[in-house]
Amino acid sequence: MLVVDGLTKTFGDARAVDGLGFTLRAGEVLGLVGPNGAGKTTTLRCLSGILRPDAGRIVIGGADMARDPVAAKARAAYVPDEPELFEYLTVDEHLALLGRLYSVPDPEPRAARLLERFALIEKKGAYPDELSRGMRRKLATACALLPGPDVLILDEPFTALDPPAIRDLRALVLEQAAAGRAVILSSHLLALLERLAHRFLLLDQGRLVAHGTLAELAVQLGQEGDLDELFERALASSTVDPAGDVPSVDPEPAPEAPPPAESAPEAPAEPIE
Amino acid sequence: MSASAPTALGTLFWLVRRRVVGRFKRGVRRIRKSPRHLLMLLPILYPVVYFAFVFRDAPPSAGVTVTIPLFVLLALLAVLRPFFRADGAQAIAFTGDEVQWIATAPLSRPRLLAYAILRSGPPLLYFGVYWSVLMWITGVRAALPGMVVGLFLYGLTLTLLSMCAEMITALLAARGIGAIVRRIVLGGALLALIWFAAEPFRHEQPPQDFDAMLTWARTKLESSASYAVLRPFVFLASVPSATSLLEWLPRAGAIVALDAVLFLAIVAMPVPVEELALAGSRRVRRARSRLGLGGREAGPQRRSKRMAQRAGPALAPEGPAWRALLWMAFVGAWRRIRPSPLLLVLVGGALVAAIATDRQELAGIVALTMVLLLLFVSLMATAFTDPLRSTLSGLVTHLGTLRSWPVAQSTIARSFAIGGGLALSVSQSVLTLIALLLLGGLDPEWIVVSLSSAIAIVPVHVVLVAVRDAIAMTWPDMHRPAADLGAMRSANVVIGLLRALFFFAVLGLACLLGVGFGLALAYGVDAPLWLTHPLGALVGSVVSLLGGELFVRWSGRRLRFD
Numbered sequence: 001m002l003v004v005d006g007l008t009k010t011f012g013d014a015r016a017v018d019g020l021g022f023t024l025r026a027g028e029v030l031g032l033v034g035p036n037g038a039g040k041t042t043t044l045r046c047l048s049g050i051l052r053p054d055a056g057r058i059v060i061g062g063a064d065m066a067r068d069p070v071a072a073k074a075r076a077a078y079v080p081d082e083p084e085l086f087e088y089l090t091v092d093e094h095l096a097l098l099g100r101l102y103s104v105p106d107p108e109p110r111a112a113r114l115l116e117r118f119a120l121i122e123k124k125g126a127y128p129d130e131l132s133r134g135m136r137r138k139l140a141t142a143c144a145l146l147p148g149p150d151v152l153i154l155d156e157p158f159t160a161l162d163p164p165a166i167r168d169l170r171a172l173v174l175e176q177a178a179a180g181r182a183v184i185l186s187s188h189l190l191a192l193l194e195r196l197a198h199r200f201l202l203l204d205q206g207r208l209v210a211h212g213t214l215a216e217l218a219v220q221l222g223q224e225g226d227l228d229e230l231f232e233r234a235l236a237s238s239t240v241d242p243a244g245d246v247p248s249v250d251p252e253p254a255p256e257a258p259p260p261a262e263s264a265p266e267a268p269a270e271p272i273e
Numbered sequence: 274m275s276a277s278a279p280t281a282l283g284t285l286f287w288l289v290r291r292r293v294v295g296r297f298k299r300g301v302r303r304i305r306k307s308p309r310h311l312l313m314l315l316p317i318l319y320p321v322v323y324f325a326f327v328f329r330d331a332p333p334s335a336g337v338t339v340t341i342p343l344f345v346l347l348a349l350l351a352v353l354r355p356f357f358r359a360d361g362a363q364a365i366a367f368t369g370d371e372v373q374w375i376a377t378a379p380l381s382r383p384r385l386l387a388y389a390i391l392r393s394g395p396p397l398l399y400f401g402v403y404w405s406v407l408m409w410i411t412g413v414r415a416a417l418p419g420m421v422v423g424l425f426l427y428g429l430t431l432t433l434l435s436m437c438a439e440m441i442t443a444l445l446a447a448r449g450i451g452a453i454v455r456r457i458v459l460g461g462a463l464l465a466l467i468w469f470a471a472e473p474f475r476h477e478q479p480p481q482d483f484d485a486m487l488t489w490a491r492t493k494l495e496s497s498a499s500y501a502v503l504r505p506f507v508f509l510a511s512v513p514s515a516t517s518l519l520e521w522l523p524r525a526g527a528i529v530a531l532d533a534v535l536f537l538a539i540v541a542m543p544v545p546v547e548e549l550a551l552a553g554s555r556r557v558r559r560a561r562s563r564l565g566l567g568g569r570e571a572g573p574q575r576r577s578k579r580m581a582q583r584a585g586p587a588l589a590p591e592g593p594a595w596r597a598l599l600w601m602a603f604v605g606a607w608r609r610i611r612p613s614p615l616l617l618v619l620v621g622g623a624l625v626a627a628i629a630t631d632r633q634e635l636a637g638i639v640a641l642t643m644v645l646l647l648l649f650v651s652l653m654a655t656a657f658t659d660p661l662r663s664t665l666s667g668l669v670t671h672l673g674t675l676r677s678w679p680v681a682q683s684t685i686a687r688s689f690a691i692g693g694g695l696a697l698s699v700s701q702s703v704l705t706l707i708a709l710l711l712l713g714g715l716d717p718e719w720i721v722v723s724l725s726s727a728i729a730i731v732p733v734h735v736v737l738v739a740v741r742d743a744i745a746m747t748w749p750d751m752h753r754p755a756a757d758l759g760a761m762r763s764a765n766v767v768i769g770l771l772r773a774l775f776f777f778a779v780l781g782l783a784c785l786l787g788v789g790f791g792l793a794l795a796y797g798v799d800a801p802l803w804l805t806h807p808l809g810a811l812v813g814s815v816v817s818l819l820g821g822e823l824f825v826r827w828s829g830r831r832l833r834f835d
């Protein structure tokens with residue numbers, strides 16, 4: 001669903017992303033982990049088409065971002081860490097806009113379902129500054145989901161959310177993966193990410209430090225532990241070896257089963273397509 | 274899924290239309306909720322009244338004489354500005370919402386650029402209508418629809434020229450040609466242009482009559498070599514003032530053709546539009562921050578780094594909360610004040626003048642200029658510091674502590690006024706002292722006068738900050754992060770005027786009473802200057818601080834932590 005190969009992005013002399021490569025399959029959730037300034041947001045912005053890579057290739061659903069950006073963008077949806085909404089558009093106008101931009105067939109019922117799913121139906125005539133922060137994020141997510149993207153790109157989606165909202169969003173991500181969408185998300189909440197993602201990309205200073213499932217990361221880093229411990233180990237390895245030669249394995253096919261059952265929330269009965 | 278060309282453009286047009294309608298509805302709702310918002314109309318109405326007053330008896334040609342050079346100048350600025358700016362122009366400066374939803378949408382490059390132009394439609398239409406009214410007032414008697422459309426086309430061309438210039442600067446930057454090279458080359462070209470334009474004026478005296486002088490200047494300029502560069506801009510500026518359809522139609526047609534060529538050139542230039550839009554959104558954010566809206570939006574990183582480099586006390590003082598607040602206000606303001614190269618030049622100039630020449634008058638003139646400029650710099654300096662409302666909002670958002678502090682609201686306002694005022698006055702007091710000593714020498718009596726004057730600078734700045742904060746507290750929606758930039762600029766004009774009005778009212782009263790008291794002492798009991806001046810300054814300072822206290826209480830009543 002998503003192929004990234006040799007992705008490189010520089011800002012002046014600073015190399016924000018350096019030769020990053022990975023793939024993401026349908027129904028898979030990929031967690032992007034790294035300290036501040038590791039290149040997570042730059043990577044996600046490149047995937048969303050906002051930034052143009054200096055080198056490398058991004059293919060979304062078979063469409064090359066460099067050669068056919070319109071087709072590639074049509075298959076992806078991006079929600080940044082601080083979602084921005086049009087100040088002078090109401091909630092339902094936001095959804096109408098996305099429906100039109102992506103030529104969604106018969107968008108009204110879909111929009112209504114999304115509004116209901118995100119408990120925004122009462123607020124459909126409200127302007128963004130009349131919504132709480134959580135509601136604004138919900139609206140941004142609803143807008144992103146309206147066109148039914150193949151790849152969902154979420155940058156720090158859990159920032160500033162309260163526990164019920166985090167649970168809700170976690171359920172949504174799993175629901176989307178179950179519906180066959182590929183999800184890539186970055187987060188500093190490693191315990192949460194560990195229970196949500198199938199595979200992980202560990203970045204440091206723009207470079208891939210380690211890549212794989214939790215078990216594969218443990219093999220690569222030569223240490224057992226949770227994601228937090230492995231992340232710490234990966235960063236230490238990265239510091240010790242500036243060349244970043246920590247071995248990474250090619251991504252395996254997406255796991256059939258979702259993450260551990262005890263932590264995964266129950267998917268809603270009727271997933272939103 | 275991606276929209277076809279007509280559907281995409283239709284959608285983008287729909288978005289622009291809905292935003293205009295939404296903005297109008299919100300504006301009406303805001304005014305109904307709080308009629309204070311009608312103050313925003315003042316900057317719009319003021320030029321109309323001003324033009325009506327200035328041009329009430331002017332001949333019909335006066336409007337064209339005034340507006341065409343103005344439009345030529347604006348057009349030149351639109352082209353040149355991006356080349357002089359360190360980071361290009363703002364023609365493709367998307368807002369954050371546009372970056373998120375439009376730049377990531379499945380829109381081709383021409384459609385993205387079309388949107389950048391399309392969204393400038395409503396402001397350009399407003400510009401057309403507004404300036405048509407102004408031109409009509411100045412006596413330009415062209416058909417009103419022709420003027421509106423002409424001005425719209427003029428504005429559209431400026432937008433396209435600006436976008437074109439921005440694209441070129443981005444291309445140059447990609448090839449390693451930065452702002453310094455651009456500035457040197459363009460500066461040289463401009464100097465050459467001015468040189469050739471000035472050539473015909475050198476050997477002839479201008480006529481005494483004003484109208485004759487304007488005609489003479491125009492004829493001379495048209496005969497210069499530089500006019501070849503200016504001619505297209507003059508043509509562009511002349512479209513709105515065409516008086517007949519036969520005159521208007523070919524001009525408008527030529528402009529439309531030029532716009533089409535410019536658009537094709539912009540589309541052809543291999544510059545990533547999305548990246549320009551993203552960089553532009555950061556600039557928009559910074560501009561909002563400068564307007565005093567930036568408390569919630571963390572300031573740009575460059576600014577943080579610069580501030581971190583500034584020296585300042587590392588720890589807040591122990592003791593009562595007001596002392597910590599005062600320290601915080603002082604350090605906050607101190608770190609934001611940029612050292613003014615102009616003042617350094619003035620100080621250096623005054624010192625050189627005093628040392629190198631015996632002409633005391635020269636040093637005196639320089640010193641006096643310095644003192645006058647100090648006041649202006651102080652007024653400007655408040656623009657570089659955050660109003661209390663933004664600072665508080667930032668604190669509450671990031672620390673969430675202020676609400677729990679055991680301090681009265683008026684104490685917070687007072688501490689900020691004193692802390693900010695002190696920070697602003699440190700350098701000004703020192704400079705005033707130097708200026709006055711240069712002016713009067715090192716006579717002991719004059720030293721006392723200079724010292725008391727330097728100390729009196731402090732209450733002046735306390736009043737300045739107190740007034741600024743009181744207005745920031747009172748002004749509706751001063752701190753809306755998503756506030757419209759144009760509206761906020763208008764608001765800032767009104768805020769600046771109100772600030773100056775209140776500030777000079779307090780300062781005027783303080784000066785009046787202080788000087789009056791000093792003069793009464795001098796003439797009543799024949800007291801010497803070393804006594805009358807400090808006492809007069811003391812009375813003036815007390816009056817200033819009492820005036821400042823009024824604004825502090827005003828702020829204290831309006832202080833909210835939301």
